[in-house]
Amino acid sequence: MYLGIGAGLFDEMRALGQIGPARLIKGRKLWDIRDLDMAFDALPREDAPGIGVSWSDA
Structure with a gap:
């Protein structure tokens, strides 16, 4: 499992x-x-602005 994701x-x-x-x-x-x-490098990072939802946003 190279990318750490499943087949689906x-x-x-x-x-x-x-x-x-x-x-x-x-x-x-x-x-x-x-x-x-290259596909992996193009994915957004967890620490990028506007990525993810914090508990205060819920």
């Missing part, structure tokens, strides 16, 4: 375009670790 969330992120398409080798889908790293 991976598929959801693929459907949303947050993770790019696979490479193909004889019909087998493979994701380049560098592509996954």
Whole structure:
């Protein structure tokens, strides 16, 4: 589990375009670790302004 997420969330992120398409080798889908790293780097950070909801916002 390279990104720390399950197959369901991976598929959801693929459907949303947050993770790019696979490479193909004889019909087998493979994701380049560098592509996954770039997708991961593009995700918002927990400490970014406007991310998340605090208990005082609830």
